[in-house]
Amino acid sequence: MKKIIGLVFLIVAVMLTTLFASGSLKISDITKVFSKKYDLPIYSTKYIPNRVAEEDFKFAIKTAKSSDKRILMEIGGDWCPWCNALDAFFIDNSDLKSLMHDNYVVVKIYRGKENYNSNFLAQFPKILGTPHFFVLKPDGSLLHSQGTEVLEKGRSYDKLKLQTFLKRWIKK
Structure with a gap:
């Protein structure tokens, strides 16, 4: 029975890898399914250059x-x-994604050549790279600023470190 289950997982893994490699399946497709489970707003699931960061942040505060x-x-x-690796990591570790969405209002803010969101981000400590986390109180005041490089392991992320990070900042 264990061999059959292992074989099924192997077949599914090969199929998913093939679909990802061919471009037929994207991480965003899987994210959409997860988002429906949690009924997440778009700003919790995607980085979108033309979104108004201030408005998303205000709505996140209201929701929080x-x-x-x-x-x-x-x-x-x-x-x-590394942002894509983080998204893939959360897809592969749905328990951590659930931990995150059960305990936080997540808001993704785009930062890149299409829109640096400099005015919005000026109110927070300077960040040196992406992805970067800010943990904030429900009123929007900063609790913690965290680069994700310390959460990395190889070409992905360390499950225990990410779990520890998420649990540490949960509102008690």
């Missing part, structure tokens, strides 16, 4: 206050390999 959650702001862009 009403749900009594902290805000996890993720700065990055679809152009960023």
